[in-house]
Amino acid sequence: MLAVLFILASLIGWFYLTQASEVTTTALRLQRLASEREHLRRESAEIRYRIAELENLSRIRERARPLGLGPPQEVEYLYIESEISSAPVEEDDLLSPSGDDLWGRVLSFLQVLLFGQAKSEGTRGASDLTRESMGNESEVEIKR
């Protein structure tokens, strides 16, 4: 009976000590994390300021000058006309296979096989049309 009581008391003691130790360790860790958070907050503010200082307008101006950079002496705007981009696009054109990719080539082959010639012949595929109009669309170019 006495032995059982002794073991029980030891267990309770061990349990209490373990808990107390765990609480202390966690409290210490929390304290360190809070300090670290504060430290990082201060450091982050400092870095943000250093970046802004490096990006300072007058500093950039001073650094740019020796590199030959400065305000443009002359700016010329060119208007480039394009007829292709303004041409209406038919739905069939957009749906027809382009022939560029594997699936398109297979379809073209089947069309030639079945109908003698590809349906899309003489028309532009959607991807061609997009590419072409992108290359030629009305745009204002800035020449400096």
Place this chain on the structure above:
Amino acid sequence: MTSESRQRSHRRLAVLAAVFFAFSLILLGRIIYWQVVRRQELLELAELEHYQTRVIPPQRGAILDRRGSLLATDIFQYEIFATPRDLLDPRWTAEQLAPLLERPPEALWALLDREDLSVTLAKQIPLNVGEKIASRGLPGVGAIPLPQRIYPEKELACHLLGFVGAEGDGFYGLEEYYDDILRGEPGSRGGERDPSGLQMIAGYGSYVPAQEGPALALTLDRTIQGLVEENLERAIEEYGAQGGTIIVMDPWTGAILAMASYPRYDPNRFYETSEELFVNPALSEVYEPGSVFKPVTIGAALDTGEVTPETTYNDTGSILVGGQVIANWDWGARGETTVSELLRYSLNVGAATMSTKIGAEKFYRYVQRFGFGEPTGVDLAGEVSGIVKTPGDAQWHECDLGTNSFGQGISVTPLQMINGMAAIANGGLLMKPYIVQRIVREEGVVEIEPVVRRQVISPETARQLTQILVEGVKQGVAELAYVEGYSIAAKTGTAQIPIPGGYDPTWTIASIVGWAPADDPRFIILVNIDKPQAAPWGATVAAPVFKSLAQQLFDYLGIPPDEVRLARE
């Protein structure tokens, strides 16, 4: 024992019991007083004995331009202090601190070798040095990190930003107007202490992180602000002027793209600056605008339908209004003159003719609708209303109807002037100017929408006025503002400066307000050059500044000449 002595004994006992009872009552009362009435207070006092809380100062919210460039932020700097009674050896401590604080050890030792409870050794110590000192753990030496407001662009936009004082309060500009929002929430860190003052790790503790104030993202463009300040400084030097103001706005929304005045100051070193430099002349100082005000008069005349741009009047070179003779700026008489020509050649007689034609009631109604005589409502501290005298006011005189028509005897702020003209540029809407585009909080972003205050004139009147002003730049008095290839609407002014008993015979304020492209404006600019020595006229002093800035804005904003722009559209 006789009955008499027994009775005496009973009386004594009764008195004693009464005294005890009274004392017991007093004690009970005191116990109730301390244990019940002042319980909380005592608990707090007891807690203070073993529990210490340290306030964590919050970072003030940052201020950024429209592209995210930092204009104001907080960094942390350390304050180093010592408690002399806790020092191990003052001389040794001084020797340890001297190289870090870059001060002679003798000077520090003199501070440390005192009986004072606490001594401040240094303030505004850089973060890395402060942390080094804190990490050394020198007994009796403490280091507290404190936020410090800093402006990385130094003088840039100083009047607009304002500054933060030593106690953390915002003064002037945005710092004052948004002080409550920017300052954030302080945090705290507390814990139980042992009798020697050291924190008990296993004790009860708390940590509430400080909350940084929300950031303000402005409508201001740092690059445009830089260009504006560069042009302003150059003009002041070139014309020998005493000061000046330039404002750039988006006329469609009222968003301020740049606002600068000269002389400037560095808000990082506000304590070295004369107080009068803190005031933002763009909204806190008034002036008599002079001829830039004429579009308001003509706008009123056109909008009431009393005249059209082609309506003519006979310009005899002078007109009598309320007993005062009003003459043209060049003392000339132009005979039969159209309303368009009146504005193109900036004729005082014509302006007075128009104001008297529509009458005082309608004229002042339009003046007020254009926003003169009341604050614009801009989100900056220190805005004033200006002075507009109207019929019925004790100081109003009939001759004011004539002089007010060309901007004399009326006081406006530069911001009111540009905002009123923006109403012509955008088709007749008076906008509320604003500088904060969004408030960035942790829980989300609050976007500020443009506010239309009222329709001032009809879109048709605005279009007619714009057309007249474009002609004024092409062939009229404002031709030095013309930029090749662009349609620009602008009006110059040469404002006289009132002094007691009349007007200053020497000095003027040369000004211009204009926008471009005239048919679809991307910006509106106001230029005021104060007291130029080289020449007094707005047309010769302010117009070239406008031209230079407008040219740079066309390039920066990628606005092609009308020929290209209209062909693209």
